[in-house]
Amino acid sequence: MMRWIIFIAFVLFIDFYAFQSVKTVTKNKIGYVIYWLFSIAVFGNVIYQLTTFNNSKGMPQSVMFAFGLLILSMVPKVIALIIMFGEDIFRILKGGFNYFIGSKSTTFLVDRREFVSKVALGLAAIPFASVLYGMARGKYNYQVIKHTLFFDDLPKKFENFKITHISDIHCGSFDDAEKISAGIDLINEQASDVILFTGDLVNNTADEMVPWIPLFKSLKAPLGKFSVLGNHDYGEYVRWKTPEEKEQNFQAIKELHPQIGFNLLLNDSVYIEKENEKIALVGVENWGTRFKKAGDLNLASSKISKEDFKILLSHDPSHWETEVKNHANNYQLTLSGHTHGMQFGIEIPGFKWSPVQYIYKQWAGIYNEIGRTINVNRGFGFLAFPGRVGIWPEITVITLKKK
Structure with missing residues (x-):
């Protein structure tokens, strides 16, 4: 009261x-x-x-x-x-x-x-x-943001390897199928080698995604589509009647990923190969300083070697700041989301600000420290506030080059 x-x-x-x-x-x-x-x-x-x-x-x-x-x-x-x-x-x-x-x-x-x-x-x-x-209008004002990143140890066959990175779909918030379809088309227009999704497929429940399965299934990438879970994918923010009901929802959310053509990495890794050379994709479950810690970086990397070129998918950028960037395994590139850029801020050439920067050190875009790189995607969807002001929904396109 x-x-x-x-x-x-x-x-x-x-x-x-x-x-x-x-x-x-x-x-x-x-x-x-x-x-x-x-x-x-x-x-x-x-x-x-x-x-x-x-x-x-x-x-x-x-x-x-x-x-x-x-x-x-x-x-x-x-x-x-x-x-x-x-x-x-x-x-x-x-x-x-x-x-x-x-x-x-x-x-x-x-x-x-x-x-x-x-x-x-x-x-x-x-x-x-x-x-x-x-x-x-702002919540569907999709922006394609392009980065070219250089690495000493990138395998030669992966020169100009193209990644589309999306995050935080939050399909339970969608209210305009035509706008979402335009966003999907924009992703496909990038013609990337792979599409990597870094979590928060839904707001809370698996049924939120059902109407959107055909649209997201139409995403295309010749070398595959890969994903991880975000904090909202665990059903933590709903009052479930029983633990069993919560677990059923969680299983249903995991099953949605193959239904839309994504290989869900649950503390696991896969190799992408090109002409006898390879890079490793490593995907951890959600790990955040303020949210669920289900990610196990060592388990996720147990099938690969330290010498591999690695792209890590981890939903929450606080994971990179806390554990990943100083890890002995050398994760050259990490992809995250989670912050949404708070869906509010100012971004003009030479200046970027949002209140979320007082919570997350890495909150939008590319950051480099001690030879490690992270991209924090501003999110495809939206949550709570049904809009975006100054921080627009993002489709990131990253091109890898050998330094």
């Missing part, structure tokens, strides 16, 4: 300052009514969805939509809060007691208040429009 009281108080506090911005700039009562109706509608929908959500099948699309509306409503209001609250502090410091009894300073402060309110509303409009675009 206390968490709901705190949540309601927080929302009302932010709404008060956002409303003050509107009220200072306009005297139009219709505008007031629209503002409050929108706020009440969003808040009411969020409360309804969250209080009726029992997590029996994971987070449904209705809850994600409600969460999206909350973000859409609250982000611009927080901007207004920061600016208006700061202005109130200034008014108290500048006007002091005279502000409350009415002096010449009052006129100055009221004029300043109107100016600051206009600034607050103008700045708040930017994130509002961005979040709205992210929910409407």
Whole structure:
């Protein structure tokens, strides 16, 4: 009960300052009514969805939509809060007691208040429009990001070997078959030698993937499609009736991979061969500092040698930071996902930022340390917030070259 009281108080506090911005700039009562109706509608929908959500099948699309509306409503209001609250502090410091009894300073402060309110509303409009675009279009704004990576010990026959790396499909969030089909076509257009998927096929349950099997089965790669599991593939975020039900779902999720043509590597490895030369693909189950630790790197590598050129598939990049990059077995290239780039941030040439970087040291793109390389894919799908703002869904294409 206390968490709901705190949540309601927080929302009302932010709404008060956002409303003050509107009220200072306009005297139009219709505008007031629209503002409050929108706020009440969003808040009411969020409360309804969250209080009726029992997590029996994971987070449904209705809850994600409600969460999206909350973000859409609250982000611009927080901007207004920061600016208006700061202005109130200034008014108290500048006007002091005279502000409350009415002096010449009052006129100055009221004029300043109107100016600051206009600034607050103008700045708040930017994130509002961005979040709205992210929910409407951004979540399917697929980007093909290409990298060329050089390695001293790459076998000669694998010069220009081409990899398409995808991650975090989260098919339980999909709501537009036409957009997903376009994304699948874009993957196939890359004409890569292999397609490597680094986990989180579903949000929670195996049945989420059933409608999408024909589409993902149509992915093509002449030398194979390989995959590993992510933290969401274990059914950890659902209240199952029995342990047996959870295990049945887990088995069904593993069986989905061959149904869509992927070779699922469960702490295992395979070789890809070209004209009597080979590279090793190593796949571990999920291993994360904050999530399930089912991955066993030593077991996964037990069939290969230290001298092999190795590509490791590991869902969570914290695995690379914690164990992989310093491992004696020398995993030249690691592919991960998991972070989604938080589905929110700024990426422009020369600058990249997202709040998730304060949690994960490697969170999007290529990182090199001590002669080891990792690519963190920003994810094909989305989860919780039904959109993407600034951090778009990604299809990575990596070309290997000999240094």
